[in-house]
Amino acid sequence: xxxxxxxxxxxxxxxxxxxxxxxxxxxxxxxxxxxxxxxxxxxxxxxxxxxxxxxxxxxxxxxxxxxxxxxxxxxxxxxxxxxxxxxxxxxxxxxxxxxxxxxxxxxxxxxxxxxxxxxxxxxxxxxxxxxxxxxxxxxxxxxxxxxxxxxxxxxxxxxxxxxxxxxxxxxxxxxxxxxxxxxxxxxxxxxxxxxxxxxxxxxxxxxxxxxxxxxxxxxxxxxxxxxxxxxxxxxxxxxxxxxxxxxxxxxxxxxxxxxxxxxxxxxxxxxxxxxxxxxxxxxxxxxxxxxxxxxxxxxxxxxxxxxxxxxxxxxxxxxxxxxxxxxxxxxxxxxxxxxxxxxxxxxxxxxxxxxxxxxxxxxxxxxxxxxxxxxxxxxxxxxxxxxxxxxxxxxxxxxxxxxxxxxxxxxx
Numbered sequence: 001x002x003x004x005x006x007x008x009x010x011x012x013x014x015x016x017x018x019x020x021x022x023x024x025x026x027x028x029x030x031x032x033x034x035x036x037x038x039x040x041x042x043x044x045x046x047x048x049x050x051x052x053x054x055x056x057x058x059x060x061x062x063x064x065x066x067x068x069x070x071x072x073x074x075x076x077x078x079x080x081x082x083x084x085x086x087x088x089x090x091x092x093x094x095x096x097x098x099x100x101x102x103x104x105x106x107x108x109x110x111x112x113x114x115x116x117x118x119x120x121x122x123x124x125x126x127x128x129x130x131x132x133x134x135x136x137x138x139x140x141x142x143x144x145x146x147x148x149x150x151x152x153x154x155x156x157x158x159x160x161x162x163x164x165x166x167x168x169x170x171x172x173x174x175x176x177x178x179x180x181x182x183x184x185x186x187x188x189x190x191x192x193x194x195x196x197x198x199x200x201x202x203x204x205x206x207x208x209x210x211x212x213x214x215x216x217x218x219x220x221x222x223x224x225x226x227x228x229x230x231x232x233x234x235x236x237x238x239x240x241x242x243x244x245x246x247x248x249x250x251x252x253x254x255x256x257x258x259x260x261x262x263x264x265x266x267x268x269x270x271x272x273x274x275x276x277x278x279x280x281x282x283x284x285x286x287x288x289x290x291x292x293x294x295x296x297x298x299x300x301x302x303x304x305x306x307x308x309x310x311x312x313x314x315x316x317x318x319x320x321x322x323x324x325x326x327x328x329x330x331x332x333x334x335x336x337x338x339x340x341x342x343x344x345x346x347x348x349x350x351x352x353x354x355x356x357x358x359x360x361x362x363x364x365x366x367x368x369x370x371x372x373x374x375x376x377x378x379x380x381x382x383x384x385x386x387x388x389x390x391x392x393x394x395x396x397x398x399x400x401x402x403x404x405x406x407x408x409x410x411x412x
Contacts, residue, residue, distance in 0.1 A: 009353075019368070031118060072109070289306075369386045
């Protein structure tokens with residue numbers, strides 16, 4: 001039988017949830033994702049989970065659960081549907097959303113790029129074109145800071161910086177749907193720079209800035225040279241660019257020459273990351289880890305303990321940088337499984353803190369069930385369903401946030 005234990009969390013520990021505009025509001029008609037859906041490459045997102053009309057209720061529910069931070073994205077394609085043309089109603093709606101969060105006692109964190117782009121920006125070449133980053137993106141970041149900075153309590157500029165280029169330019173199913181190694185390297189370089197440059201500007205608002213890198217625990221299942229080589233390659237591609245730029249001011253993207261940007265060293269107040277799965281490597285091939293893990297509906301092994309591996313490795317690489325768990329969750333309609341996975345993830349986090357790792361917060365993905373990109377609405381991640389029924393799993397977070405209670409039961 002599971003036993004609950006008192007776990008003291010650090011003062012000021014951040015308890016939050018995360019969501020994105022496209023997933024919770026539906027694709028913006030002026031976005032590349034809207035066209036992607038209409039071309040048959042992804043399910044139709046519709047109105048998402050109707051967040052645009054139910055945000056007051058959503059914030060009230062989250063506040064009652066003791067989850068006092070919420071990350072959302074401000075959809076570029078909604079506020080600037082044509083280059084240089086701003087939609088006053090969309091801007092007013094986002095300000096209303098941010099103010100409603102404040103009124104409910106919730107600190108809103110804002111993301112500027114969560115996978116989607118205005119179609120006009122994509123049509124200009126997106127992040128393949130240097131000028132688009134150095135001029136158009138920079139102008140957009142300035143506009144966001146000036147227009148919403150008085151209401152935003154924290155920034156997470158770009159979602160999963162290290163994943164976007166792979167998803168869009170290496171056959172990952174995201175627009176523009178390319179599979180070009182060289183283009184992927186160019187965009188990876190650009191999006192890392194765009195993220196860090198945005199962080200420097202957004203810090204001027206006085207609110208903390210965190211990264212969001214998508215990280216998987218990497219575990220060698222044998223000691224063959226091919227296995228060790230594969231892990232080294234994954235690290236160079238997925239881990240090292242973001243860590244190196246923050247720590248050393250040098251961006252190293254495989255396939256591109258190193259870029260020295262000392263002005264970007266230390267650009268984040270917190271190193272944030274998302275965690276969903278471990279990645280086993282055997283005989284040089286990617287395999288499930290643990291080998292006998294329960295498989296999630298999205299096809300990866302369910303292993304909360306991998307979160308601890310990432311926390312240890314980040315602490316070793318960035319010993320003086322506070323860490324933020326920016327996304328942690330599981331896509332499943334089995335809320336009992338979600339509760340167990342969440343329980344173990346919280347215990348792993350607390351164990352890492354006890355080892356001396358400076359973890360500042362925990363954002364659950366997500367608050368309300370929403371649209372899951374290529375999977376449509378079939379894979380729910382929320383602690384609240386689309387009808388706004390609070391799930392049992394929400395109680396796991398509530399107990400941790402309000403009383404420090406975490407169940408000791410361990411799952412794979």
